[in-house]
Amino acid sequence: MATRPIRLFNTLSRTIEPLETVTPGVVTLYTCGPTVYNYAHIGNLRTFLFQDLLKRTLRASGFEVRHCMNITDVEDKIIRDSQGELPLEADNTARHAAMKALTERYTQAFFEDLEAVAIPQNSFTFLPRATQYLPQMIQLIERLEKNGLAYAREGSVYYRVAGLPHYGCLAHLDREGMKLGASVDADEYDRESISDFVLWKAHKPGEPYWESPWGPGRPGWHIECSAMGMELLGERVDIHSGGVDLIFPHHENEIAQSEGATGHTWVTHWVHGEFLLVEGEKMSKSLGNFYTLRDLRTMGHDPITFRYAIQSNHYRKLYNFSVEGLKAAKNSLERLRTFRRRMEGEGESAGQGPWKEAIDPLARIETAREAFWNALADDLNTPEALAALFTLVTDLNAQDDRIALTRAERDAALAFLDETNAIFAGWPHEEASLDADVEALIEARRAAKAAKNWAQSDQIRDQLKAMGILLEDRKDGTTAWKRA
Numbered sequence: 001m002a003t004r005p006i007r008l009f010n011t012l013s014r015t016i017e018p019l020e021t022v023t024p025g026v027v028t029l030y031t032c033g034p035t036v037y038n039y040a041h042i043g044n045l046r047t048f049l050f051q052d053l054l055k056r057t058l059r060a061s062g063f064e065v066r067h068c069m070n071i072t073d074v075e076d077k078i079i080r081d082s083q084g085e086l087p088l089e090a091d092n093t094a095r096h097a098a099m100k101a102l103t104e105r106y107t108q109a110f111f112e113d114l115e116a117v118a119i120p121q122n123s124f125t126f127l128p129r130a131t132q133y134l135p136q137m138i139q140l141i142e143r144l145e146k147n148g149l150a151y152a153r154e155g156s157v158y159y160r161v162a163g164l165p166h167y168g169c170l171a172h173l174d175r176e177g178m179k180l181g182a183s184v185d186a187d188e189y190d191r192e193s194i195s196d197f198v199l200w201k202a203h204k205p206g207e208p209y210w211e212s213p214w215g216p217g218r219p220g221w222h223i224e225c226s227a228m229g230m231e232l233l234g235e236r237v238d239i240h241s242g243g244v245d246l247i248f249p250h251h252e253n254e255i256a257q258s259e260g261a262t263g264h265t266w267v268t269h270w271v272h273g274e275f276l277l278v279e280g281e282k283m284s285k286s287l288g289n290f291y292t293l294r295d296l297r298t299m300g301h302d303p304i305t306f307r308y309a310i311q312s313n314h315y316r317k318l319y320n321f322s323v324e325g326l327k328a329a330k331n332s333l334e335r336l337r338t339f340r341r342r343m344e345g346e347g348e349s350a351g352q353g354p355w356k357e358a359i360d361p362l363a364r365i366e367t368a369r370e371a372f373w374n375a376l377a378d379d380l381n382t383p384e385a386l387a388a389l390f391t392l393v394t395d396l397n398a399q400d401d402r403i404a405l406t407r408a409e410r411d412a413a414l415a416f417l418d419e420t421n422a423i424f425a426g427w428p429h430e431e432a433s434l435d436a437d438v439e440a441l442i443e444a445r446r447a448a449k450a451a452k453n454w455a456q457s458d459q460i461r462d463q464l465k466a467m468g469i470l471l472e473d474r475k476d477g478t479t480a481w482k483r484a
């Protein structure tokens with residue numbers, strides 16, 4: 001299959017460039033995955049959704065996409081949250097087991113969230129866990145040592161930033177005036193230069209460790225991605241992606257590690273997604289505007305509506321998340337679903353034709369198709385792609401009001417809806433009913449009351465209240481409910 005040319009903004013050059021791949025027709029794509037010590041928040045999900053959009057667009061454009069997303073399952077915060085309960089004398093096996101118990105739980109939750117927003121696990125080619133790639137990380141550090149770009153100090157190993165002339169190329173750092181403070185690692189070890197970053201962290205009491213040529217320790221976060229990406233996708237990768245917050249230092253350091261080892265360019269195209277704000281403010285726990293997907297579900301929002309709200313905005317623009325925005329997304333989806341049902345049905349001529357402004361529906365669909373794919377091929381311009389789709393819906397609805405569309409025209413419209421749904425995954429999906437969840441909780445509360453477990457029955461009532469469900473206990477022992 002011939003591939004459609006795609007143009008994408010490249011953070012390296014700060015311009016939109018044609019995508020050129022090492023192997024024609026194949027795209028290798030590396031995306032930084034979650035650090036699994038907590039539920040993903042909606043800002044994280046925005047990044048994963050934009051990468052899903054990229055992948056679906058590439059696949060629909062005829063490319064084979066080899067997508068690798070890592071799971072960071074060893075990292076400072078994971079260690080902090082998993083080791084607290086263990087006594088200081090706990091051995092390494094127990095420490096690893098505690099870390100694994102935490103990361104397995106949140107990895108599972110992460111994939112559940114991805115599934116809910118129509119990012120299936122089987123859409124990834126590789127989903128490596130960092131803890132399974134220790135030999136590759138150690139080998140990569142050894143290569144850097146051999147190239148004079150890494151040095152050991154008291155059991156830790158650092159990257160010698162001064163040894164790589166193009167360090168700063170991605171973040172466009174001015175080496176002379178480089179804000180060195182920005183890259184300071186929390187670890188207070190003895191480095192040659194304050195801008196040098198850690199590749200291997202010496203073991204500290206109370207932490208899990210692996211054996212290495214430098215003694216016991218664990219990998220730094222940056223080396224994990226370089227090692228997994230090079231192992232699974234190769235020493236030349238077409239696209240590397242993440243949120244804009246990863247440009248510096250994480251991606252800059254990945255370039256330093258991979259290119260310092262191989263001596264040539266690692267990634268051709270760096271593609272970054274913008275942040276998400278909540279009601280105009282940066283999302284934070286202290287502001288009380290911090291949401292996970294689970295929170296949105298509890299509030300009664302369909303994850304697919306959230307997906308659409310995100311995808312309908314351009315990935316390089318700040319997205320201001322709001323409940324109003326979700327409502328607008330829900331209305332847009334409803335409009336497309338209604339149109340889809342209308343096209344599935346048989347048209348009835350209103351008998352008002354011939355209409356002087358009658359259009360050729362098949363030609364009109366072709367125009368929309370071209371506009372839709374051209375917009376996506378132009379740096380994933382989803383607002384424009386959707387505008388093409390909605391203009392078509394308006395035109396065909398208007399035509400169908402006057403001169404019933406033929407079966408062939410309806411089928412052509414349905415085929416185009418399926419084509420666009422392969423990207424947006426919003427139709428023919430029907431909004432998930434939350435009623436079954438509510439009924440199950442009411443039943444659990446009834447059982448708790450029957451067992452005189454008042455604490456539990458109160459807790460379930462509070463949970464339902466948080467979901468906006470009002471209960472009315474009736475004399476006959478049944479409970480009626482309604483949404484607030």
Ligand SMILES: [Zn+2]
Nearest residue numbers: 032033225250
């Ligand atoms: Zn990474």
